[in-house]
Amino acid sequence: MIKSPSTIFLSKSALQINLAFIKSQLGEDVTISSVVKGNAYGHGIKQFVKIAEECGIRHFSVFSADEAYEVLHIRKHNSEIMIMGVLENDDLEWAISNDIQFFVFEPDRMVNAINAAKRLGKKARIHIEVETGLNRTGFNQEGLKAAIKFLKENRDHFVLEGACTHYAGAESVANHVRVQKQIKWFNKFYKLLVTNDLTPRIRHTACSAAAMTYPKTRMDMVRIGILQYGYWPSRETFIDYLGKTKNPDKSDPLKRVISWRSAVMSIKSVALGEFIGYGTSFLAQQDMRIATVPVGYAQGYSRSLSNIGRALVNNVRVGVIGVVNMNMMILDVTEAEAKKGDEVILIGGDNGLEISVASFGELSSQLNYELLTRLPDRIPRIIKE
Numbered sequence: 304m305i306k307s308p309s310t311i312f313l314s315k316s317a318l319q320i321n322l323a324f325i326k327s328q329l330g331e332d333v334t335i336s337s338v339v340k341g342n343a344y345g346h347g348i349k350q351f352v353k354i355a356e357e358c359g360i361r362h363f364s365v366f367s368a369d370e371a372y373e374v375l376h377i378r379k380h381n382s383e384i385m386i387m388g389v390l391e392n393d394d395l396e397w398a399i400s401n402d403i404q405f406f407v408f409e410p411d412r413m414v415n416a417i418n419a420a421k422r423l424g425k426k427a428r429i430h431i432e433v434e435t436g437l438n439r440t441g442f443n444q445e446g447l448k449a450a451i452k453f454l455k456e457n458r459d460h461f462v463l464e465g466a467c468t469h470y471a472g473a474e475s476v477a478n479h480v481r482v483q484k485q486i487k488w489f490n491k492f493y494k495l496l497v498t499n500d501l502t503p504r505i506r507h508t509a510c511s512a513a514a515m516t517y518p519k520t521r522m523d524m525v526r527i528g529i530l531q532y533g534y535w536p537s538r539e540t541f542i543d544y545l546g547k548t549k550n551p552d553k554s555d556p557l558k559r560v561i562s563w564r565s566a567v568m569s570i571k572s573v574a575l576g577e578f579i580g581y582g583t584s585f586l587a588q589q590d591m592r593i594a595t596v597p598v599g600y601a602q603g604y605s606r607s608l609s610n611i612g613r614a615l616v617n618n619v620r621v622g623v624i625g626v627v628n629m630n631m632m633i634l635d636v637t638e639a640e641a642k643k644g645d646e647v648i649l650i651g652g653d654n655g656l657e658i659s660v661a662s663f664g665e666l667s668s669q670l671n672y673e674l675l676t677r678l679p680d681r682i683p684r685i686i687k688e
């Protein structure tokens with residue numbers, strides 16, 4: 304078999320540890336919906352859904368119908384599938400016939416879903432999303448009143464699976480007041496549904512950050528993305544957890560599920576005073592040994608990691624030097640005694656040393672989400688126990 308320039312490994316035991324930790328925080332009565340949008344945050348939706356089901360997950364959240372289609376054909380345990388975002392009217396019949404649940408956040412989808420359900424003679428399984436302050440999708444108060452009227456007239460054609468909303472930045476203390484307000488609004492909308500005899504089966508509002516920081520947001524189910532993959536939504540969320548935990552061990556309870564590995568393609572020596580790579584962004588200030596690695600921005604290794612990124616070679620933390628090219632990067636291996644073919648760990652690690660995505664950009668927690676989801680589908684994913 305022809306070898307690809309890099310490989311992604313998924314650790315099932317890491318996922319098991321993360322899910323056990325999350326459950327220990329939530330208690331027994333809260334369901335975890337595993338969020339697998341963005342190709343399971345770059346982990347590979349096919350491989351990830353498989354190991355998540357093996358670890359006991361029975362509910363998946365996706366963004367779009369095509370992702371729902373993938374989960375539908377991979378799942379082995381009849382897990383529930385919920386679309387939080389885009390679902391074209393033309394695909395509503397497909398979704399309803401396959402028992403795929405979906406958010407309803409505007410009149411057009413609501414009316415079309417009910418019509419599709421009537422044509423099929425099968426109930427649509429809907430989650431009413433309400434607008435509580437993110438100002439993205441969801442019914443506001445007026446809209447919800449109109450929706451309630453319409454739903455009451457069409458009772459026989461849907462199952463009200465859930466009522467839900469999404470918070471505007473629960474990973475940052477700066478948004479505390481806004482999140483509290485959103486919780487209040489959500490509870491108000493929920494009461495409005497209940498008093499109109501439209502009691503949803505479950506309520507769910509929390510993403511990873513909200514579930515960890517604001518226990519009130521957990522309700523019946525939480526939609527957990529980043530945390531299950533072994534990353535904190537932000538440094539603040541981690542510190543908030545450390546402040547509250549009774550566990551005397553203050554180390555990170557999460558384990559990274561992903562590791563991304565390549566190998567040294569070539570080694571050379573460069574003399575003091577030479578520029579390395581395109582342009583003049585790196586000047587050798589000593590005689591150096593450098594290694595080229597066949598991974599660049601075409602493989603999802605961001606150009607913004609030029610002169611900043613870190614990797615592990617022979618258990619030594621080494622730096623990316625010069626600009627990241629389309630298909631290559633250069634590492635400073637002066638201290639690493641590297642030779643051609645040696646393993647290069649771009650994300651992950653062994654023996655206690657680790658390259659976390661976060662270490663690339665402590666300033667921006669968003670980098671975790673972005674770097675992971677940009678890992679191309681083309682890189683092979685291999686599951687390890």
Ligand SMILES: *Cc1c(COP(=O)(O)O)cnc(C)c1O
Pocket residue numbers: 338340387469509510511512526527528529530536
């Ligand atoms: C992405 C997403 C989540 C999960 O967010 P994490 O921060 O990764 O836990 C939850 N709910 C909605 C609506 C989302 O779009």
